[in-house]
Amino acid sequence: MTTDITPGGPAPLAGIKVVDLSKILAGPYATMSFADLGAEVIKVEHPEGGDPTRGWGPPFVGEDATYYLAINRGKKSVTIDLKSEEGQRLIDRMLEDADVVVENFRPGSSLQKIFDYRELSARHPQLVVLHISAFGEEGPLRDEPGYDMVAQAAGGLMSLTGEPGGPPMKAGYAMGDLGAGLFGVIGVLSALVERARTGRGQYVTTSLFECQLAMHVNWATNYFADGKRPHGLGSAHPNLAPYQAFPATDGYFVIAVGNDGLFESLCVAIGRPDLAVADAFRRNRDRVENRERLAEILSEAFATDTVEHWVTLLKQHQVPVSAIKHLDEIYDDPHTEAIGMIGTVEHHTGDLRQIGFPVSYSGVRPPLRTAPPRHGEHTREVLAEFTPTLTS
Structure with missing residues (x-):
């Protein structure tokens, strides 16, 4: 498959179909990355309200919060009640030609039982399923819910952030969610490479907690070597000075x-x-x-x-x-403009500025293809294949 990325042209993940059953940040960030790389991503939302981040504002652009708009471009939105028999039938039909499913169902929840990987793989052996949880598949915390700040606290990041002797601080970015999303992308892509050899998909799992530990790197080896409890150093580095x-x-x-x-x-x-x-x-x-x-x-x-x-x-x-630059200064910086990290998509409210994908292929950055979808915008288009009456 070519790695050319030109507007309207082929892309690394062209031909890959992703069904996104996730919500909030970690899963949607992963699936937006797949969309940026050319995959077809169908975002499945509940008919009543959809992804909760649509309401995580202000600010809002149109009816949706900018938080939602930041992590859902390039997708198609379909409204389906996953707990209904009809909804499950539609999803099963949709998975017949899908390559990837991304979900963040809480362990032990009814939805995780409904979409059990063993049953899915028996019917759709080609599927690569990515499950993102708060704390992982095993252990005493496996059934606990979790948001980014919980992961930053439980995973140690807050204990390492802030001035010595000061109160704990969270990172300015959502490093718990974003870290899990990025490691999830790595897991799915490597599983697709293996599927090309074996013909079978697999169950890929990661969690906010695991990914926090993975990013300890030198902090962990410092502790393993000397046994001293690490603490926040403000902006300083534990192994370098100044x-x-x-x-x-x-x-x-x-x-x-x-x-x-x-x-x-x-x-x-x-x-x-x-x-x-x-x-x-x-x-x-x-x-x-x-x-x-x-x-x-x-x-x-x-x-x-x-x-x-x-x-x-x-x-x-x-x-x-x-x-130390503020975001407005960065977005107006000539270097930011030169590397092409900010683009626009045509939103129903007008041009919508977005941060682009941070990897280039042969010097070409993936284009921003389509705006984040309105709630249920593509339901009729996508489901017409399975329910012909929708077209009438």
């Missing part, structure tokens, strides 16, 4: 010193070459052990001028540095 935010006269900026050579360049830039040869700071391990003292020295130096001054100067010395 690697954090510093205050200037008019705001904050960050520096990321990842090796001793960069530290030497930083010291030369601020007129303190002596720091680079001092025993307390010469090597990264020394700087990490003496991070508080080093931060005090650097903070005193940076407090003498503006963010723009320091960013300009440190860039001249090849020190990784950035002002």
Whole structure:
């Protein structure tokens, strides 16, 4: 299959049909990714209200909250009551030529029992089913419900976020849900590759909790090595220094010193070459052990001028540095425009700006194909194949 991605042309997942039975964020983010890559995605919603995120506002654009609009482009919306016999019959017909099903039914719920994978695979052996839960398939928490903040708390992220001694903080992004969505995408794509060899689909599972643990990476190995309970370091890094935010006269900026050579360049830039040869700071391990003292020295130096001054100067010395930007500044930045990460889709209210897919293929980014669908917008179109009376 070609990997050309041109408007109206073939795409990596062209020909793949996804039935999206999920709601909220993790599942819909995964299925939007499939849609961006060219799959046909049918979003199945309850006839009364649909995906709850349609009401997660303000702000709203038309009748839908922007939260919903952010994660559902490229899909077709079909309204079906999954608990009704007719609804189950329609879904079963729909799965006859489907490749992927994504669902986040609560473990032990009636819907999970209705759409049991063993029964689905017996009738539709080609199906790859992705199940996203809060805490996974086993263990004492398996039946617990969960939202992103619960995952951030239970999975450790909140204990590592915030200033030392301060209150716990959640990440600004929904890292619990988004992490599970992204790992779910990886799971489905690898299962499709295996299906190409074996001809059979499989049951792919992930959870918000598991994905939080997967993203501990260096925090986990630090703890396994020394047994010390990790805690929040503000903007600082547990294994590098200086690697954090510093205050200037008019705001904050960050520096990321990842090796001793960069530290030497930083010291030369601020007129303190002596720091680079001092025993307390010469090597990264020394700087990490003496991070508080080093931060005090650097903070005193940076407090003498503006963010723009320091960013300009440190860039001249090849020190990784950035002002801390707000979203409006990022969206208006020439670099954001140059890489084409923001596009528009034709929504019934007018042009709708969207953040694009963050991967390019041979230099081409997947196009934004269609707007997030209105509730039940494609019910008649999609179900006409199975219920001809809908066309009359």
